Amino acid sequence: MKRRTIWLIAVLTFGCLVAPLAAEAQPPTKVYRIGWLRPDSPPSPSQPFPPQEAFRQRLRELGYVEGQNLVTESRYAEGREERLPELAAELVRLKVDVIVAPGTAAIQAAQHATRTIPIVMTGANDPAGQGLVASLAHPGGNTTGLSNLGVELPGKRLELLKETVPQSTRIAVLGNPADPAYAPAMHTVTVAAQALGLHLHGVDLRSAEELDTAFAAMTRAGVDALLVLGEPQLTDRLRGRIVDLAAQRRLPAMCDWRYYVDAGCLMSYGASLIDKYQRAAEYVDKILKGAKPADLPVEQPTQFELVINLKAARALGLTIPPSLLFQADEVIR
Numbered sequence: 001m002k003r004r005t006i007w008l009i010a011v012l013t014f015g016c017l018v019a020p021l022a023a024e025a026q027p028p029t030k031v032y033r034i035g036w037l038r039p040d041s042p043p044s045p046s047q048p049f050p051p052q053e054a055f056r057q058r059l060r061e062l063g064y065v066e067g068q069n070l071v072t073e074s075r076y077a078e079g080r081e082e083r084l085p086e087l088a089a090e091l092v093r094l095k096v097d098v099i100v101a102p103g104t105a106a107i108q109a110a111q112h113a114t115r116t117i118p119i120v121m122t123g124a125n126d127p128a129g130q131g132l133v134a135s136l137a138h139p140g141g142n143t144t145g146l147s148n149l150g151v152e153l154p155g156k157r158l159e160l161l162k163e164t165v166p167q168s169t170r171i172a173v174l175g176n177p178a179d180p181a182y183a184p185a186m187h188t189v190t191v192a193a194q195a196l197g198l199h200l201h202g203v204d205l206r207s208a209e210e211l212d213t214a215f216a217a218m219t220r221a222g223v224d225a226l227l228v229l230g231e232p233q234l235t236d237r238l239r240g241r242i243v244d245l246a247a248q249r250r251l252p253a254m255c256d257w258r259y260y261v262d263a264g265c266l267m268s269y270g271a272s273l274i275d276k277y278q279r280a281a282e283y284v285d286k287i288l289k290g291a292k293p294a295d296l297p298v299e300q301p302t303q304f305e306l307v308i309n310l311k312a313a314r315a316l317g318l319t320i321p322p323s324l325l326f327q328a329d330e331v332i333r
Helices: 002-025 050-061 081-093 104-113 153-164 182-196 208-221 239-248 258-262 273-288 310-316 322-327
Strands: 032-038 070-076 098-102 119-124 143-147 170-175 199-204 225-228 253-255 267-271 304-309 330-332
Touching (some): 032 081, 050 273, 070 081, 104 119, 119 273, 153 322, 170 208, 239 258, 239 310, 253 258, 258 304, 258 330, 267 273, 304 310, 310 330
Parallel strands (some): 032 098, 098 119, 119 143
Antiparallel strands (some): 267 304
C-alpha cells in the first residue's frame, strides 16, 4: 500500500510539472489581419454604412472576433483617388493577410501594390472587361470577389423611373466620368432611353464642389427626373446632398443602392449590398483557410431589391403605380 501511495504521488507530481510545459507548447491563436482599402470616407453616426457592419457580423458568425483572432486595418481615401496607391502600399507594409476593396479604383491600386496578398472585391463593374480578373470563372492572379452588374442595371433603372413618372420625357443622368464604368453605363442608358422615347441630359460630376453647378444645369435644361450613377469615390459619398438638391428642385430620383433611399431618394434598384458584403466576408474566410483567389470564381449578384420611399413620393406629389408597389421589396413609409 505504501509503495502504491508513493507511486501515485510521483505520477501526480510529474503531471503537475508537465501540464504547464504542455500548455506553453500549444501554438498561440493565429491573429489574422484584414485590410480595408476604401475610396470614400469613414462612416459617421449620422450616415452609417450598414453593409460594412453586415460584413463584420458575418465574420463573427464564422468565428473571427475583433481583438482576439482578428485585426482590421481600414484606410480611407476621402474621395481622393490619388491617395489610393499610397494607402494600398501602407496595407502591404502592414503585412495584412487579405485586402478588401470596393470599386475599380481601389481594386486597381491594391493590384499595383501587391501581386501576392489576396484581394477580395466587394463589387466591381465588369471586372473581366476592365482587366481586374482574367475571367469570372477563372480569375487568375490574386483577385476575386463579387461583380456589381453595374453596366447592365442602369437601363433597368431608367425603365423603372419612367414607369414611376410616366409623364417624364427629359431625364438627367448624373455621374462621375472618372469612374471606369461611366462610359459603358451611359451607353446602356442611351440605348434604353431610345427604346423608351426619352431624351437624356448627361451631367458630369468630377468633384464635390461641382454639385450645385450640376443641379443648376439640370434646371436650365428643363429635366423632369434624375438618374444617379452611383460609385464609391464621389457620388456615393455625396448621396445626402444629391438627394437634398433633387428634393429642392422637385426631381424624382432613381438611385443605385438602398442607402440612397435611406437618405431620402425616391427609389433604388440594385443588388443587395447587405448580401454582397456578407458574401465578401465568406470569400475572406475561405482565403484565410487556405483557398487561392485564382481558384475562387467571381460571383455575380443574384439578389436584387427595389426600394421605394413613399415619404419622398408624397413630398413630390407623386402617386406610385400599384404595379410598382407590388414589385417592391421594401416600401418606406
